[in-house]
Amino acid sequence: MKQEMIDLLKKKNKISDKDADEVLALDESEIIDFLKELGSQESSENTAKKIKENLKTDYIGKNIYFYDEVKSTNNIAKFFGESDEEEGVVIIADTQTKARGRSGKAWKSPKGGSWLSILIRPNVPPTHASLITLATGVAVCKTLRTIGVNAQIKWPNDILIKDKKVSGILTEAKASFNNLDYVVVGIGIDTNLTMNDFPEELKDNVTSLKDEANREIKEKKIIRIFLEEFEKFYNYFKEEDYEKILNEWRHLSKTIGSEVIIRQPLGKIIEGYAIGINREGSLIIEKNDGSLEKIFAGELRHKGNVY
Ligand code: BTN
Numbered sequence: 022m023k024q025e026m027i028d029l030l031k032k033k034n035k036i037s038d039k040d041a042d043e044v045l046a047l048d049e050s051e052i053i054d055f056l057k058e059l060g061s062q063e064s065s066e067n068t069a070k071k072i073k074e075n076l077k078t079d080y081i082g083k084n085i086y087f088y089d090e091v092k093s094t095n096n097i098a099k100f101f102g103e104s105d106e107e108e109g110v111v112i113i114a115d116t117q118t119k120a121r122g123r124s125g126k127a128w129k130s131p132k133g134g135s136w137l138s139i140l141i142r143p144n145v146p147p148t149h150a151s152l153i154t155l156a157t158g159v160a161v162c163k164t165l166r167t168i169g170v171n172a173q174i175k176w177p178n179d180i181l182i183k184d185k186k187v188s189g190i191l192t193e194a195k196a197s198f199n200n201l202d203y204v205v206v207g208i209g210i211d212t213n214l215t216m217n218d219f220p221e222e223l224k225d226n227v228t229s230l231k232d233e234a235n236r237e238i239k240e241k242k243i244i245r246i247f248l249e250e251f252e253k254f255y256n257y258f259k260e261e262d263y264e265k266i267l268n269e270w271r272h273l274s275k276t277i278g279s280e281v282i283i284r285q286p287l288g289k290i291i292e293g294y295a296i297g298i299n300r301e302g303s304l305i306i307e308k309n310d311g312s313l314e315k316i317f318a319g320e321l322r323h324k325g326n327v328y
Contacts, residue, residue, distance in 0.1 A: 023052065026100055029091060030055050033063075035182035053104050056097065060086025060112070068113060072248070073243045074126035080109040081139060081252040082245075092119040095193055095207040100210055102195065102203035108142040111248065121211065122192055125321065128209055131218045133229075135210040135240055139248075141255065142203050147196040149258075150204060151302030154178050154192045156258050156266045161188050162273045166209075170233045173275035175328055176295065176304050176321050180210075181275060184326050185228035187211050208247070212240050226328060258327070260276050262299050270298060280324040281306070283316055291316065292324075 027044060030036045035055045036044055061069065062114035091097055094112040094305060101110050104111050112138075117130035117312040129307040130136045143153065158178035165172035170182050175304045180188035210216075219227055230238045257265040271277055275297045283306070291307040303315045 022096065022100055022103075025092060026052050026056060027098060029088075030059065033059055035059050036173060047052075049100075049104055053101065053106070056100070057084075057086060060088055061220040062278065063087055063089050068241060069127065071114075072245050076082070076245050076248060078109075078249055078252045080107075081255070082111045083109055085111045085113060087114070087290055088253040089115045091117055093121055093207075094136055094138040095121065095191060095205050098140045099193065099195075099203075100260070102140050102142075102205060106140065108140055108203075110140045111137060112140075113137045114245065114281055121207075122189055122209075128189065128191075129219065129223075130209065131214065133215075133218060134254050135244055137206070137215075137244065137249065138205050138207040140203060140205055143201055143242045143255075145201055146199050147194060147201055148301065150192060150194050150201065151177065152263060152266060152300070153255070153259055154190055154208065155270050155298075155302050156254040157190050157192070157208065159179055159266060159269045159273060160207060160247055161190065161255050161302075163250050164243060164247040165230065168230060168234050168238060168243070170230065172273075174270060176274065176276040176281075176298070177302060179328065182228055184323070185226055185227050186328055187230060187233070203250055204300050206251075209242065210247075212238050212243060219265050245293065267298060267300070275323065276300075276304065276321065281321050282324055283319040283321045285316070285319040289305040 070085040091114045094114050097112045117136050119129040120128040122128035152248050158174045161180050162172045172180050172182050175181050179186050180189040187209040192202040194203045213231045214229040215226055241304050254266055279295055281295050293306040295304055297305040297306050303317050307315045
């Protein structure tokens with residue numbers, strides 16, 4: 022990870038590659054300082070500053086760092102997570118060259134999309150992390166609805182518009198002694214992408230905000246609203262007001278009440294009606310024989326749809 026950050030800084034001429042020994046001797050906090058400097062300068066429009074201008078949050082996005090090209094914003098946020106950086110730091114990139122999606126899939130991140138990661142430090146056991154992901158899904162979905170599109174959540178956290186995926190969330194956490202050290206929540210939104218930005222095999226199943234709303238979307242405004250929604254729902258999480266998150270999730274969900282097919286991590290297929298979600302973020306399925314099953318993880322598809 023340290024090498025990846027050094028490579029990024031060298032590419033941007035933030036640190037010279039003349040003296041390899043000197044570069045390798047840099048400690049993490051010096052690299053963080055360089056990353057902060059780079060992330061405060063990149064982008065001629067100064068994206069970070071513009072988002073912060075009207076941002077009404079207490080701590081999420083108080084520090085925003087923007088990069089024109091990185092491998093993955095989650096990697097940068099994790100590097101900050103390993104330091105003593107406080108929670109709330111937001112990392113945004115114009116493009117990502119090696120972004121990750123869920124289940125080890127690659128995530129295409131060309132210019133025109135919103136690619137960001139938030140570093141948080143919830144003081145809870147790792148089993149609580151799935152509620153943070155649900156809260157993030159709620160925040161994204163509510164944000165997208167502000168531009169007039171009918172966004173819905175597919176369990177656990179894909180955001181769809183009319184059965185096509187428009188946004189995804191990847192939560193990565195580090196824990197020690199049954200406590201989360203930090204969590205990085207990575208959000209990808211296909212904001213102003215066009216169908217030419219997607220590979221052929223995805224074109225029928227994905228969409229962008231621009232295509233759905235038939236207009237160019239103000240990306241900085243979308244990110245600002247999202248950060249405000251995120252702080253609101255993350256605060257509910259910290260106050261252990263889990264029902265607020267779950268009720269909103271149920272309300273925005275496309276999955277609850279639908280007939281679904283789930284492929285579990287070991288390949289087992291479960292079919293039935295999704296009838297609820299519990300505090301662990303597990304989906305409750307009423308199977309065709311009438312029995313109930315709790316699903317912790319898996320790839321879900323609504324019957325008759327690709328997603
Ligand atoms: C999914 O598979 O649905 C999750 C996609 C998450 C993509 C975002 S883009 C910003 C952050 N950086 C990454 O490498 N991934 C996440």
